[in-house]
Structures are given as C-alpha cells and as structure tokens.
Amino acid sequence: MNRRSLSALSALALALAVAALAACSQGAPVNTAAPQETTAPPPPAPQSVPDPAADPGTRASPPVLTPVALGTFEPGNPLAAAMTGKLTIDDLELKGENGALYKTERVALVRGGDQYAAGETYGAVMQVEASQAIELRRVIEQTPPEKAPANAYCGTTPTGFIALAKVSEAGGDVIKLIALQGSDLPAATSQGVGLCASMFYMGKAQEKAAG
Numbered sequence: 001m002n003r004r005s006l007s008a009l010s011a012l013a014l015a016l017a018v019a020a021l022a023a024c025s026q027g028a029p030v031n032t033a034a035p036q037e038t039t040a041p042p043p044p045a046p047q048s049v050p051d052p053a054a055d056p057g058t059r060a061s062p063p064v065l066t067p068v069a070l071g072t073f074e075p076g077n078p079l080a081a082a083m084t085g086k087l088t089i090d091d092l093e094l095k096g097e098n099g100a101l102y103k104t105e106r107v108a109l110v111r112g113g114d115q116y117a118a119g120e121t122y123g124a125v126m127q128v129e130a131s132q133a134i135e136l137r138r139v140i141e142q143t144p145p146e147k148a149p150a151n152a153y154c155g156t157t158p159t160g161f162i163a164l165a166k167v168s169e170a171g172g173d174v175i176k177l178i179a180l181q182g183s184d185l186p187a188a189t190s191q192g193v194g195l196c197a198s199m200f201y202m203g204k205a206q207e208k209a210a211g
Contacts, residue, residue: 065106067091068135069166073175073201080177080199083151087201089175094162099146102153104137104162107185116163116186117193125198126176128165135164136186153179154196161186161193172203 072088075081084096094102110116112123113130122134139159144152153159160183165176177200180186182193 065109065135067106068109068133068164069173069175073173074203076174076200076202079197080201082148083145083153083197083199087175089164096145098148098151099143100152101143102139102159102162103141104139106135107138107161108136110134110136110163112165115188116161116180117190117195118188120195122163122165122178125178125195126163126165128167128176132165132167137162137164154181157181157196159196174203175201177201 067089070089070091072086074086075084080087084094084098084100086097088095093104094100110122110133111130112126112128112132112134113121114134115121121130122128123130123132126132126134128134138161142152142159144150150156153162159179159181161180163178163180163186167174167176176198178198179196180193181196182190184190184193186193
C-alpha cells in the first residue's frame with residue numbers, strides 16, 4: 001500500500017473517531033440543575049433563665065401557705081401573759097396587748113414529727129401529734145413589750161422564727177406557740193437554731209358588747 005492510501009485511511013479513521021465522540025456527547029444527559037444546598041436544622045430556642053437581680057415583682061410568687069390560726073386569743077399560761085397578754089394573729093404579724101409586735105412572713109408548713117434542730121421535734125416541745133400541721137413564720141421585724149422589753153419572745157436576742165399549731169379541744173381552740181432564735185431555716189441540719197420560749201393561748205377572745 002502506497003503512502004497516499006495510508007494517508008487516506010488515517011484521515012478516515014480520525015473522522016470516524018470524531019463522529020463517535022460527538023455521538024456519545026449528544027446521548028449523555030447534561031445536569032443543568034443548580035446543586036442542592038445542604039441545610040442544618042435551626043438551633044433550639046434559648047432557654048429563659050430568671051435573672052437573680054431582676055425586680056422581685058417580675059419573678060414568680062411563692063405558693064401561698066394557708067394560715068393555721070387567725071384572730072385574737074387569751075393567754076393560756078403565765079408565760080404567755082407576761083410576753084404578750086392577749087394575742088392577735090394576723091396574716092403578716094402577731095401583736096400583743098402589752099405592745100409586743102412581731103412582723104412575720106410564712107415560710108413553711110411543717111409537721112409535729114419534723115425537727116427544728118438536730119434531735120428536737122416540734123411535736124415534743126409543743127406537745128402535739130407527729131402529724132399535727134404547724135405553721136412556721138420568719139420574724140422580719142420585732143418590737144418588744146413597752147413596759148418590759150426583756151419579755152420579748154427571745155428576750156434581748158432577736159426572735160428568728162415563730163411556730164404555730166391549733167388544737168381543737170372541748171373548751172375551744174388552743175393555740176400552741178414556740179419562738180426560736182437563729183437565722184437558718186429550722187431543720188435537723190440547721191446551725192444556731194434554738195428554743196426561746198413555749199406557751200399556749202386559749203380560744204378566741206370575745207369582744208365586749210357595746211353598752
């Protein structure tokens with residue numbers, strides 16, 4: 001085969017290769033869609049954390065504790081007579097007829113079997129059942145009796161807490177009261193909590209009818 005024939009065959013082979021390549025290119029699908037974006041799930045919403053420095057009016061109020069006893073009561077023993085005389089118990093204060101005043105806030109409803117200090121139970125000192133409901137109040141401000149300041153519930157030591165229990169007896173309601181010193185919330189593990197005085201009051205005092 002001469003040189004001219006070889007050149008013709010080479011040109012023909014090249015043309016066939018180009019045609020085959022073009023055919024393959026036309027048959028292959030072309031992806032013209034934009035690439036899909038991979039998106040992560042949105043981050044969780046931030047949790048709302050109360051600000052300790054916020055105005056107390058903006059924070060949730062503590063649960064309301066039902067009072068054990070409200071009203072005016074007569075002293076049931078000499079100690080109660082000396083420390084307050086007739087005692088009026090309101091939502092926010094205890095007021096004696098001798099001028100003694102204890103401004104308070106309710107902090108807990110405990111039971112007679114609970115300990116106010118290590119090994120000391122409310123029931124034992126107040127002489128009530130272990131299941132007896134007892135209202136525990138923190139004293140936030142106090143005024144001693146006018147004529148005998150030393151007759152305050154804890155004497156010259158600030159009264160820390162007052163515990164109240166109401167027991168119904170045949171002669172009427174009996175209010176058992178103990179006063180505690182110390183700033184820690186009374187409990188078995190509290191430090192510095194001690195008993196100052198224990199007393200009781202009888203029934204609701206009857207108001208004298210206007211003559």
